[in-house]
Structure formats: structure tokens, C-alpha cells
Amino acid sequence: VTTFTQPMGDFESTLPDAGLGPEVEIDHDRVPLGVSFVFGPTYDGTVFATKDNLLYYSKPKQPEYFPSLFYIEVSTPQFPLMTGLIHGGQVYCLSKRDIFYIQGTGDGTFLPFKRDCRTGAQTVLGAITIPGKGICHTGPDGIYMFNASSDMKISEQSLEPLFRGDDVEDMAAVDTMADSWLWNYKNLLYFGYRSSGQDAPGNILVLNLDTGKVAYYVYNDGADVQIRTITTDDTNSRLLIGDNTGYIRVIESPSYTDDSGVAIPFDVKSKDFLLSTRSHFPRHVWYDVEATNAESVTGELYLDGEVHQTHTITGSRVIRRRLVDTGNGSRAAVRIYGSGPAAIFVTEFE
Amino acid sequence: VSVIFNPSGQLNVATDPSDLPETSNAPGSITSTALRRCRNLRLNQDGQAITRDGSAKLNATAIDPDIWWIEEQGGDRYVFAGEKIYVNESSIESGLTSAQWSSIKYNAFNDTTESIFATNGTDRKRLTDGASNEWGIEAPTEAASLTSGQGIGLTGRYNVRYTYLRKVGETTVAESNPSPAADYYATLSNQSLAGTVVSPTDPQVTHVRIYRSGNNGIIYYRDQDIPINFYAYGYCHAFEAGYLTGNAYKFTSDDSAHSSDNAYTWEATAESQTGQDTGGYGGGEWYLTDPLLYQEWLAYLASIGQLP
Numbered sequence: 001v002t003t004f005t006q007p008m009g010d011f012e013s014t015l016p017d018a019g020l021g022p023e024v025e026i027d028h029d030r031v032p033l034g035v036s037f038v039f040g041p042t043y044d045g046t047v048f049a050t051k052d053n054l055l056y057y058s059k060p061k062q063p064e065y066f067p068s069l070f071y072i073e074v075s076t077p078q079f080p081l082m083t084g085l086i087h088g089g090q091v092y093c094l095s096k097r098d099i100f101y102i103q104g105t106g107d108g109t110f111l112p113f114k115r116d117c118r119t120g121a122q123t124v125l126g127a128i129t130i131p132g133k134g135i136c137h138t139g140p141d142g143i144y145m146f147n148a149s150s151d152m153k154i155s156e157q158s159l160e161p162l163f164r165g166d167d168v169e170d171m172a173a174v175d176t177m178a179d180s181w182l183w184n185y186k187n188l189l190y191f192g193y194r195s196s197g198q199d200a201p202g203n204i205l206v207l208n209l210d211t212g213k214v215a216y217y218v219y220n221d222g223a224d225v226q227i228r229t230i231t232t233d234d235t236n237s238r239l240l241i242g243d244n245t246g247y248i249r250v251i252e253s254p255s256y257t258d259d260s261g262v263a264i265p266f267d268v269k270s271k272d273f274l275l276s277t278r279s280h281f282p283r284h285v286w287y288d289v290e291a292t293n294a295e296s297v298t299g300e301l302y303l304d305g306e307v308h309q310t311h312t313i314t315g316s317r318v319i320r321r322r323l324v325d326t327g328n329g330s331r332a333a334v335r336i337y338g339s340g341p342a343a344i345f346v347t348e349f350e
Numbered sequence: 351v352s353v354i355f356n357p358s359g360q361l362n363v364a365t366d367p368s369d370l371p372e373t374s375n376a377p378g379s380i381t382s383t384a385l386r387r388c389r390n391l392r393l394n395q396d397g398q399a400i401t402r403d404g405s406a407k408l409n410a411t412a413i414d415p416d417i418w419w420i421e422e423q424g425g426d427r428y429v430f431a432g433e434k435i436y437v438n439e440s441s442i443e444s445g446l447t448s449a450q451w452s453s454i455k456y457n458a459f460n461d462t463t464e465s466i467f468a469t470n471g472t473d474r475k476r477l478t479d480g481a482s483n484e485w486g487i488e489a490p491t492e493a494a495s496l497t498s499g500q501g502i503g504l505t506g507r508y509n510v511r512y513t514y515l516r517k518v519g520e521t522t523v524a525e526s527n528p529s530p531a532a533d534y535y536a537t538l539s540n541q542s543l544a545g546t547v548v549s550p551t552d553p554q555v556t557h558v559r560i561y562r563s564g565n566n567g568i569i570y571y572r573d574q575d576i577p578i579n580f581y582a583y584g585y586c587h588a589f590e591a592g593y594l595t596g597n598a599y600k601f602t603s604d605d606s607a608h609s610s611d612n613a614y615t616w617e618a619t620a621e622s623q624t625g626q627d628t629g630g631y632g633g634g635e636w637y638l639t640d641p642l643l644y645q646e647w648l649a650y651l652a653s654i655g656q657l658p
Binding site for chain 2 (some may be wrong): 001014015021022023024029030035037038039040041047066112156157169170171206212215225229232242244247248250252255259267272273276344347
């Protein structure tokens with residue numbers, strides 16, 4: 001017996017015309033080449049893709065079908081779309097200069113509306129939705145918060161010198177916004193930026209969205225960790241970053257009290273206290289610091305911008321009267337710095 | 351004067367340090383929570399500044415340092431770095447374009463498995479359960495070749511377009527656009543329409559779907575799905591087809607060099623041996639590769655009178 005096989009490419013049809021099934025669909029195009037950013041889906045299952053100044057979208061609930069005519073022109077060719085997001089159930093696209101609200105619920109109804117805004121987004125991670133507050137986005141000169149009625153530069157009031165290129169209080173100035181990123185994790189907004197000499201953002205501003213308090217973080221395990229991208233690991237409830245040396249790291253983790261084995265340096269400094277009619281003549285300082293597990297903690301008293309007295313702080317909230325050398329100044333300030341786990345409560349001098 | 355600093359207020363480097371807020375709750379006492387420096391301290395508990403939480407590397411060995419994007423799904427980390435895609439820092443695909451990636455997590459309405467859909471403008475990937483495939487299926491570019499088959503039933507002029515499918519179970523989750531129609535309709539007279547399509551090279555494709563026109567029609571309707579892992583029956587006589595049902599399995603391997611099939615692994619092995627000819631395994635040109643032995647062989651044949 002001779003056996004032979006026919007490749008699967010062969011077919012034979014004997015179905016009568018009436019027995020044939022549905023008509024072939026010709027709108028199963030793939031997501032276009034040249035797409036710079038994808039986001040979604042929206043509530044109806046539409047996935048969006050930005051390409052140049054165009055916004056493509058998929059068939060609802062079918063993310064593998066992007067019909068070739070399913071797109072709208074949103075921006076102008078000079079200002080291609082940088083990113084997009086869904087805020088309050090609505091689609092928004094951002095160029096470097098503008099924010100566009102995409103009205104509509106599906107093909108044939110999508111329509112872009114340019115919103116009154118001061119800037120757009122500088123990178124693909126340059127905008128993020130903050131539920132209840134608005135769209136936080138990056139401008140060339142700072143961080144903005146857009147909502148339906150305003151577009152406020154939220155970095156203006158307390159962080160402006162950094163965006164003007166000034167290093168301030170050991171905080172490195174913003175060198176470029178070109179690879180900066182924004183991320184929201186829990187009730188914190190993270191903004192990463194690159195300072196001079198860095199290949200990727202190595203400085204992080206952390207804004208508490210409820211209290212408005214800002215902190216400045218630098219990760220360092222022997223060298224500054226420069227963060228190229230960031231994401232949330234929802235399964236394990238943690239924040240992940242990819243650095244510029246090829247490592248994936250978990251950050252902001254209560255499981256760790258150091259940065260890959262390197263104690264975390266910290267530093268805090270008070271305002272310059274002035275007295276109305278006379279100079280300060282400090283004699284004593286009291287520090288309330290939990291330093292049991294810290295590698296080192298140092299307290300400093302500044303007079304007129306110069307270190308006047310230094311104290312080593314140890315133990316668990318050991319509050320003692322610490323003597324201060326004779327001296328005076330019109331401006332007095334307190335600084336506490338060190339490394340390792342510590343909690344700084346109150347410092348008093350008189 | 352008692353001056354109290356409680357480091358739990360607002361960091362402000364835009365205001366002159368002496369103009370930061372302070373309060374005087376009692377005579378001879380000044381209190382301020384304002385900060386002009388706050389490095390690596392978290393302020394989420396009133397009345398104290400605490401060293402921020404730490405960090406740790408998840409991979410012991412560095413991957414490509416150009417990390418463009420990370421997407422977490424089901425606890426697995428999909429990392430798009432350089433020209434590669436990693437799952438939990440193990441490479442699953444390489445040779446891609448190093449450019450900014452972005453991705454979403456979603457699934458088609460009739461697919462219960464969520465995938466990551468990612469693109470960098472050049473590469474378009476669908477990542478599911480640690481495997482990388484194309485995002486979408488490219489349409490076949492070549493038309494089917496048509497002829498008349500051995501069956502009966504169709505009379506008239508017919509044409510075909512075909513698509514590539516990805517099925518999950520019996521459900522069609524993704525389908526490509528259709529191929530072009532054949533240049534010429536097949537003319538049949540109570541015959542079947544037979545043809546050949548181009549087999550898919552995309553490994554995610556599970557089936558080829560045939561769309562056939564009606565008689566003299568220009569609209570194409572679904573005819574049949576052909577699983578790519580199965581084969582049409584082979585038989586010697588047409589009547590045998592009537593006794594065959596179910597899927598056919600191919601149990602031989604193509605031997606294109608000899609226009610035949612190998613049913614056993616030793617057949618392919620035999621043909622691959624050094625010194626064997628390229629036309630089968632029934633001899634070999636050993637006399638070309640070992641002329642000295644050939645001379646000895648000729649001498650032996652002459653010695654026994656067998657040399658013609």
C-alpha cells in the first residue's frame with residue numbers, strides 16, 4: 001500500500017452556496033506600525049494607539065483588530081501626540097504643547113477638543129490621571145495639574161528653583177524634562193527627573209496627594225540609581241523600577257530598610273528662625289530622635305548660615321540637654337542628618 | 351526664647367528660608383514644621399520624619415540596560431529592554447528594535463486569558479503566559495490556487511479567499527484579513543472546488559479559514575476551517591475517501607530531495623551520513639572520497655575475475 005499525505009494547505013469544497021457561512025470580514029487590520037503609545041481599554045473595550053498626530057482605535061473588545069480607517073486627527077503634525085490616558089472615564093491625548101479631550105463613544109463619534117491648558121506632556125510617562133484631582137502632566141518648566149477648569153503649575157510654589165536649573169539644599173536641578181516620568185502609587189505622586197551628568201532620572205520628588213507634602217528621594221547602592229521606567233506590581237502590591245544598569249528593583253518597600261545593602265542617607269533642615277529685635281544666643285539643644293537602628297545621626301545648629309555646633313545623636317529618643325558653644329547670630333537653623341532607619345521628632349534650642 | 355523645629359511640614363525650596371512659616375503658640379516660644387531640606391525622609395506620619403523605605407534588586411544578573419518598559423501581569427514581570435523581551439528577567443525573545451515600548455493588558459471578549467499587547471512602533475507583540483507572539487495576525491498575501499477536485503456537487507464559477515486564525519478551543523479569538531482572490535475563477539461542472547493555500551509561518555496560527563464565493567459571486571462566505579496540525583487523508587483510490595472520517599495525522603516527514611516521505615527516523619539518518627549520495631541511500635560515491643580503497647577494490651575484483 002502506498003501512503004501519501006497532502007499538506008494542510010490543500011482544501012476541497014463541496015458546500016452548496018446556501019450552506020456557506022457568514023461573509024468574510026475585511027477590517028481585521030493589525031495595530032499600525034509607527035505607533036508611539038498604546039493605552040486603554042475604555043469602558044467599552046476600545047484600545048487606543050497614538051501615531052504621530054493621529055489617534056487610532058480598535059474595534060471594541062477586540063484588541064487585535066484596528067481597522068485601517070479607525071483613526072482621527074487630533075493634533076497637528078508639528079506636535080505629535082506624546083501620550084494618552086483615561087481620566088474620569090474619558091479619553092485624553094497629550095502633545096508636548098496641548099491636552100485634547102476625545103469626545104465620543106465609538107467609531108464615527110470620536111472627536112478631539114483642545115482644552116485650555118498651559119502645556120502638554122513631555123514624554124510617554126509625562127502624564128497620569130489622579131482620580132479626584134485631575135491630570136498631572138509635565139511641562140517644560142515644571143509639573144502641572146489639569147482639571148476641567150484650570151491647569152495649575154503645582155511645582156511653582158515650593159520647587160520652582162529646581163526647574164530653573166538651580167541646585168538647592170542638596171537637591172539637584174532638573175537638567176531636562178525629556179526623559180522625566182510621573183507615576184502614581186497609593187496616595188503618592190512620583191516625579192523622576194534627570195540632573196546634570198545623569199543618563200536617566202536619578203532624582204525623585206514624592207508628593208503626598210492628600211497632605212501636599214513633598215519629599216526628595218535619591219536611591220543609592222554605591223552609585224545613584226537612575227530610573228528609566230517605573231510600574232506598579234499590582235499582584236504583589238509593590239513599586240518596580242528599571243534602572244540604567246539592567247536591574248529591576250522594588251522600591252518603597254517596607255520589607256527593606258536599606259538600598260540593596262547600603263544604608264539610606266537622610267537629611268532634614270529647618271527654616272532660618274529670626275527674632276524680631278535681637279540675635280539668637282543659643283545655649284542648649286534638645287533632640288528627640290529615634291536612632292536605635294541608625295548607623296549614624298548627627299545634629300547641627302546653624303547660625304547665620306554656618307555650622308555653629310555639632311552633636312552626635314544615639315539611642316531611642318534619648319532627650320538630653322546638649323550644650324552649645326558661645327555664639328550668636330540673627331538667623332538660626334537646625335539640621336539633622338545621618339544614615340539608616342531613624343525617626344526624627346522634635347528639636348528645640350534656646 | 352525657645353525655638354522648636356518639628357520636621358513634618360512642607361518642603362519648600364522656592365521661598366527664602368527665613369520666610370517659611372512659623373507659629374508662636376506661647377510667649378517666648380517659636381515653632382515651625384517647615385522644611386528647607388528633606389532628603390530620603392517620608393512625611394506620612396504627623397509629628398515625625400522617618401527614613402524612607404528601602405529598595406532591592408530583583409535580578410542577580412543584569413539584563414540589557416536599556417529598559418524601556420515594565421508590565422506586570424499575574425505576578426510576572428514582562429520587561430522590554432534593548433532588543434529583547436524578558437519574563438522575570440529571563441529572555442523570551444530577541445532581535446527586536448530597541449525603542450520606547452508601551453503596552454496594555456486586555457483580552458478579546460471571547461478569550462478568557464488576558465494578554466499583554468505591546469508595541470514599540472516597529473515590533474507588535476502579544477504576550478500570554480510567558481510566550482511571545484505577534485499582536486494580530488498578518489493577512490496572507492498570496493491567493494489560493496484553484497482546481498477541480500474529486501468530489502461532486504458544484505457547478506459554475508467559484509473563487510476563494512482565505513484567512514489565518516487563532517482559535518482557543520473551538521473559539522476564534524483572532525483572524526487575519528483575507529488573502530486576495532485568485533486571478534481566475536475555477537469553472538466546475540458537478541465537481542468539487544479544490545485548491546492550495548500558502549501555509550502560515552506565524553506560530554500562533556491554529557487554522558486556515560476558507561471563504562468561498564457563490565457561483566459567479568464576488569462576495570466571499572465562510573466555507574471551512576482547516577487545522578494546521580492536521581492533514582488531508584492520503585489514499586490510493588477515490589472510493590477510499592468515502593470511508594474516512596475525522597482528522598488525519600501526518601506520520602511521515604517530507605523528503606524533498608527524493609520527492610518522497612520518510613516513515614522512519616533511520617531513513618533520514620541514513621541519508622545524512624557522510625559519503626552518502628544526495629539521491630537516496632542505495633549506494634554512495636565512496637570511490638570518490640577514498641580513491642586508494644577504490645584502487646584496492648578494483649584490484650580485488652580483477653584477482654577474482656569479476657572485473658568486466
